[in-house]
Amino acid sequence: MSSLERHSAAVTAACRQIDQSPELPDLDALAQQAGLSPWHFHRVFKRLTGLTPRDYAAARRGQRVREQLQAGATVTDALYQAGFNSNGRFYEAADGILGMKPSDYRKGGRNALIRFALGQCSLGAILVARSDRGICAILLDDDPQALLHDLHRRFPRATLIGADRQFEQWMAQVVGFVEAPALGLNLPLDIRGTAFQQRVWNALSEIPPGSTASYAEIARRIGAPAATRAVAGACAANALAVAIPCHRVVRSDGGLSGYRWGVERKQQLLEREQP
Numbered sequence: 001m002s003s004l005e006r007h008s009a010a011v012t013a014a015c016r017q018i019d020q021s022p023e024l025p026d027l028d029a030l031a032q033q034a035g036l037s038p039w040h041f042h043r044v045f046k047r048l049t050g051l052t053p054r055d056y057a058a059a060r061r062g063q064r065v066r067e068q069l070q071a072g073a074t075v076t077d078a079l080y081q082a083g084f085n086s087n088g089r090f091y092e093a094a095d096g097i098l099g100m101k102p103s104d105y106r107k108g109g110r111n112a113l114i115r116f117a118l119g120q121c122s123l124g125a126i127l128v129a130r131s132d133r134g135i136c137a138i139l140l141d142d143d144p145q146a147l148l149h150d151l152h153r154r155f156p157r158a159t160l161i162g163a164d165r166q167f168e169q170w171m172a173q174v175v176g177f178v179e180a181p182a183l184g185l186n187l188p189l190d191i192r193g194t195a196f197q198q199r200v201w202n203a204l205s206e207i208p209p210g211s212t213a214s215y216a217e218i219a220r221r222i223g224a225p226a227a228t229r230a231v232a233g234a235c236a237a238n239a240l241a242v243a244i245p246c247h248r249v250v251r252s253d254g255g256l257s258g259y260r261w262g263v264e265r266k267q268q269l270l271e272r273e274q275p
Contacts (some may be wrong), residue, residue, distance in 0.1 A: 008226075010034035010041075011048045018057045027053060048226045055195045112158040116151060117171040118144050121178050123265050127151060128174045130167065134188030138174060138241045140261040154239075178242050181209050181273055185243055193237065196227075200234035207248045209273040214252045236260055242269065 014030045030053060031041035045053050114136070116129035127147035129137040137154070139147045151160065170187060177185040193201065199222045206221075207213050213221075215235075219228045235246040241261055247269040251257050259266035 007044045008048060010036065011045050014041075014045060014053065015049070015056065018053065046223055049196075049224060049230075051196050051199075051224075112155060113161060114151070114155050114158045115161045115164070115167045117162065117167055118147065119171055119175060121175050123178060123261070123268060126175060126178065128171050130170065131190045133190035135170070135174065135240065135243065136190040136192070137239045138178075138243055139239065140241050140265060174243075179272075181242055181245070181269065189240060189243060191240065191244070193234070196230060197234040197237055200231050201238065201244045204235070204238075204245050204249065207245060209245075210275055212248050212250045212254075212270065214254075215249055215257075216252055218249060232257075248273075 011034070014025075014034060017025055017030065017033070027038050027042065030045075031038040034041050034044075036044065042052065045051075045056070049056055112131065114129050114131055116127060116137075119126050119128070123140050124142045125140070125144040125147055127137065127139040127141075127144070127150075128135065129139075129151055137151065139150055141147050141150075173187060174185065177183060191198065191201065200218060203218050203221045215228045215231045216225070219225050219231045222231075224230070231249075235249055236258070238244045238246045238260065241247075247259060247266045256263050256266055256270075
């Protein structure tokens with residue numbers, strides 16, 4: 001067995017232990033189980049997953065909270081089943097994990113106000129939505145109804161408010177940005193995702209207009225060269241078209257691969273960014 005195979009098996013076992021443990025296992029204990037020094041284990045874990053053991057545990061705990069709340073568990077049950085040993089620690093982290101109060105998330109976004117507008121751009125139908133934090137969705141499709149369905153799926157019980165005059169100005173800025181990405185978007189963004197997804201999205205935001213990077217390059221940039229597939233998954237989870245430029249990520253041979261909003265749109269975006 002090669003060292004890569006041994007390390008992959010050790011990290012897989014560590015991830016399984018973290019998933020099953022209510023508290024983050026001690027780094028020394030994880031390293032001992034892997035047969036590595038703590039420093040070496042920490043380095044190998046981050047290289048293969050893109051996250052430190054602590055960040056991985058936090059991401060999995062956040063995922064468990066969301067799953068429990070979506071299943072109808074009480075906030076108290078959800079936080080303890082996810083591994084938070086006190087209400088205080090949970091509520092300190094809840095805003096970043098859920099983007100809203102836990103009770104509101106449990107109710108499908110009830111009490112959340114989401115302003116949105118539908119429009120048309122050169123790429124087809126576009127939906128722009130904002131929370132009280134900033135733009136939380138830029139969605140593209142051929143069918144406006146599909147965009148509304150997607151928004152309802154994300155916030156099934158939120159109060160959705162059609163565009164007012166102020167929001168129409170935001171909509172115009174976003175559409176202008178989609179037409180000419182090199183101009184930039186000077187609006188606040190409400191970015192929600194796991195720790196790994198946000199690391200990928202940050203790396204994507206560093207790709208300048210007119211340039212591209214491969215999935216493997218992005219994996220290397222975030223310090224996780226073995227996480228190419230996970231990088232592709234993070235790109236697919238992006239709900240902020242163009243603002244988080246996942247269209248600038250291509251295959252290692254330069255070819256275009258899957259794009260959440262269609263390869264044809266990806267091609268158009270890349271072409272219009274060329275000098």
